[in-house]
Amino acid sequence: MPEKSAEALADEFARRRTPDIDPPGRPAGTLYRGHEGMWSWVLHRVTGVAIFFFLLVHVLDTALVRVSPEAYNAVIGTYQTPIMGLGEVALVAAIVFHALNGLRIILVDFWAGGTRHHKLMFWTVIVLWALLMLGFTPRHLMNVFSH
Amino acid sequence: MSSTIESPRAAAPRRKGANWEKWGWIYMRVSGVLLVVLIFGHLFTNLMVGDGISAIDFGFVGGKLSQPFWQWWDVAMLWLALIHGANGMRTLVNDYVRSETARKVLNGALFAVAAVLIILGTLVVFTFDPCPAGASADLLPSFCGAA
Numbered sequence: 001m002p003e004k005s006a007e008a009l010a011d012e013f014a015r016r017r018t019p020d021i022d023p024p025g026r027p028a029g030t031l032y033r034g035h036e037g038m039w040s041w042v043l044h045r046v047t048g049v050a051i052f053f054f055l056l057v058h059v060l061d062t063a064l065v066r067v068s069p070e071a072y073n074a075v076i077g078t079y080q081t082p083i084m085g086l087g088e089v090a091l092v093a094a095i096v097f098h099a100l101n102g103l104r105i106i107l108v109d110f111w112a113g114g115t116r117h118h119k120l121m122f123w124t125v126i127v128l129w130a131l132l133m134l135g136f137t138p139r140h141l142m143n144v145f146s147h
Numbered sequence: 148m149s150s151t152i153e154s155p156r157a158a159a160p161r162r163k164g165a166n167w168e169k170w171g172w173i174y175m176r177v178s179g180v181l182l183v184v185l186i187f188g189h190l191f192t193n194l195m196v197g198d199g200i201s202a203i204d205f206g207f208v209g210g211k212l213s214q215p216f217w218q219w220w221d222v223a224m225l226w227l228a229l230i231h232g233a234n235g236m237r238t239l240v241n242d243y244v245r246s247e248t249a250r251k252v253l254n255g256a257l258f259a260v261a262a263v264l265i266i267l268g269t270l271v272v273f274t275f276d277p278c279p280a281g282a283s284a285d286l287l288p289s290f291c292g293a294a
Contacts, residue, residue: 045239052232059225059264065212066271068279069205069286080201088200095186102179109176136195143199 036122044101047094054091085144089137096132100125171234178227185224209277210288218272225268233261 004012061079064072078084104121108114114121192211194200211217236257244250278291 048232048235049239052236055228055232056260056264059229059268062208063267063271065205065208066275069209069282072205072208073286076203076205079203085200088194092190092194095190099179099183099186103183106176106179136190140194140199143194143201147198147201 036119040101040104040122040125043097044105047098050094051091051098080144080147082144085141088144089133089140092136092140093129093133096136097125097129100128175231175234178231182224182227182231185220185227188220189224205286206288209275210290212272212275213277213288213290222269222272225272226265229261229265229268233257 061072061075064075079088101122104118104125107121108118193203212221237254240250240253240257244253277288279287284291
């Protein structure tokens, strides 16, 4: 004779399986959705696509060194204009984030504490990114705007 | 007629041949770490040192690409980055493109673009002449001498 009826067991099981649900208005939070894990994933994809398309163009413009000095200088000259100079800040920002977040992904995959500390690592990525950009941006803008 | 039902916990049958998705996964991490070093070095020498972007012209690139060190640096970046980028884009295509035909076409295009640019870039780096005949000397690296 079982101690509890099947219904009671099923009920208890369902209660244990279902996390407390937030009040209506916002989907229940999970470990992943809407938090550091999701946003680092979104940013990694967006920056990855942007870098890929720049890479295609950059191989082609560099290939012009094989055409003639004049052809290469004409195209690289467009990279030295103020608008492109600001674009290069955005490009480097994307690359630095993708690089640091990629290292974070590797730590999540291979380091035993990776999944436990992934949120701290995300904010570490943001801080390191900000520091590197603080070093790069003034230097680059000086090179762009003082020549 | 009787049929047998597999035990739910039976191991999935092992597919024959190499597990390419696994090697792709490993490639992204290995190439990612190398690319952090190669690209940060590339950005530092080209954008941070000296006058940065405003100093880049045929003479600057010719000076770099006449040294085996930078030739191999750039070729390593070219191969690692294009395969990393194309494989990353393949992940996005597989995630978001629902039509099987479009998926195959896009993945085929990614493969073709990466292959063409890798071959083009490698040929440019190793067949490049920093002192092309007939070019005016003020466009060339200083070591070319007066023509």
